[in-house]
Amino acid sequence: MPEEQRIAVPIEFDPEDEYRPEPEPEPLPPSWMDGRIRIGIHTSIAGSYLNALESARKLGCNALQIFSASPRMWQGGPTRIPELDASAFRARRQDLRLGPLVVHANYLINLAAGQPMLRTRSIQAFHDEIVRAVALGADFLVVHPGARGEGGAVQAISTIVESVKQATKRVPMGGLKILIENTAGMGTAIGSRLEEVAGIVAGLLRDLPAGACLDTAHLFAAGYDIKSESGLASTIDQMESTVGLENLPVFHANDSKIPLGGRVDRHEHIGKGKIGKEAFARILQHPQLSAAIGEGAGRAFLAETPIDDPGDDRRNVARLWELAGLKDQAPEAEKGFSMLTPALKKKLSTQRSQKARSSRRREKASRPKVGGSVHRSKSGHRAKKARRRG
Numbered sequence: 001m002p003e004e005q006r007i008a009v010p011i012e013f014d015p016e017d018e019y020r021p022e023p024e025p026e027p028l029p030p031s032w033m034d035g036r037i038r039i040g041i042h043t044s045i046a047g048s049y050l051n052a053l054e055s056a057r058k059l060g061c062n063a064l065q066i067f068s069a070s071p072r073m074w075q076g077g078p079t080r081i082p083e084l085d086a087s088a089f090r091a092r093r094q095d096l097r098l099g100p101l102v103v104h105a106n107y108l109i110n111l112a113a114g115q116p117m118l119r120t121r122s123i124q125a126f127h128d129e130i131v132r133a134v135a136l137g138a139d140f141l142v143v144h145p146g147a148r149g150e151g152g153a154v155q156a157i158s159t160i161v162e163s164v165k166q167a168t169k170r171v172p173m174g175g176l177k178i179l180i181e182n183t184a185g186m187g188t189a190i191g192s193r194l195e196e197v198a199g200i201v202a203g204l205l206r207d208l209p210a211g212a213c214l215d216t217a218h219l220f221a222a223g224y225d226i227k228s229e230s231g232l233a234s235t236i237d238q239m240e241s242t243v244g245l246e247n248l249p250v251f252h253a254n255d256s257k258i259p260l261g262g263r264v265d266r267h268e269h270i271g272k273g274k275i276g277k278e279a280f281a282r283i284l285q286h287p288q289l290s291a292a293i294g295e296g297a298g299r300a301f302l303a304e305t306p307i308d309d310p311g312d313d314r315r316n317v318a319r320l321w322e323l324a325g326l327k328d329q330a331p332e333a334e335k336g337f338s339m340l341t342p343a344l345k346k347k348l349s350t351q352r353s354q355k356a357r358s359s360r361r362r363e364k365a366s367r368p369k370v371g372g373s374v375h376r377s378k379s380g381h382r383a384k385k386a387r388r389r390g
């Protein structure tokens, strides 16, 4: 008994003995931020989100862009991603050290819309984009600024800023940054001028992590001569004086089917378009563009080039590494891999010619009877040729 008593004697309380948590560790930068240039391509999530990561690896990328749902439908898949799928994706991406992960938002979203129904729908859809991007652990969410319709550019810019702010309400953003993409300037699309992009980014930066993503094909079609050495220098000066190079973590690296100032958005294989191989080498090796931004964060160049034939995707990634002068640093691609397999190509071209046939039938049905025979034989000939090609 006396012994027990001795043990039970309470020692005097000393606040120094209180448990003290260690100071919060400085958050480590993600493993992909090693200061090197990042190169990748838009990969498909068809079948599973994980497929996009495997494709990026097999194509020789160290960064990638995806859609988180079908980009041309309002309801193009689940609004939310089941946590099990999301965590498997995040873990696999970590294993593969792929980054940055860029999510491209739905094309139907128009954050500049004046029409209230379309604007509400766009804000809701963009909200869902943010939730999915955060779930996947994305670094950037790229969105087109939208079309101003009847209104002026100044009004559109403030509408866009307001729409994004509404869409981010009550969403924990995690490490996600919203990037506004420049446009080719088709129709009333806002964002073909760097000043417009900068206006939106500046408005967002007051409350949100934001920046811009510049597409080389859009710059060129909008009249920025990045093909010539002096044109590139002056365009970089304008980037610096408007958006600021530190706010440009991602470039879409696309050649253009459209000549300088043509204001139409048509991507071409790297080096095969109006911008050309030499210009891409200059862009990818430019000290102000390829250099690390911020602390150890490499800038990403992501292709959104067409895949006309199996292997086009792999070849465009390889060409970016080569033109960046980093061929020997490139992750090894899987020999012969392509997101477009010969079987998928065949299936797609059958679908296309079926669609063409049925639209020709519709056209024929609505055409006046007189004088149609010449057209008919011509289009019949063309259809046969197309079938042979496929």
Ligand SMILES: [Zn+2]
Pocket (backbone or CB within 6 Å): 104, 142, 144, 181
């Ligand atoms: Zn885009």
Ligand SMILES: [Zn+2]
Pocket (backbone or CB within 6 Å): 215, 217, 218, 265, 266, 267
């Ligand atoms: Zn484009």
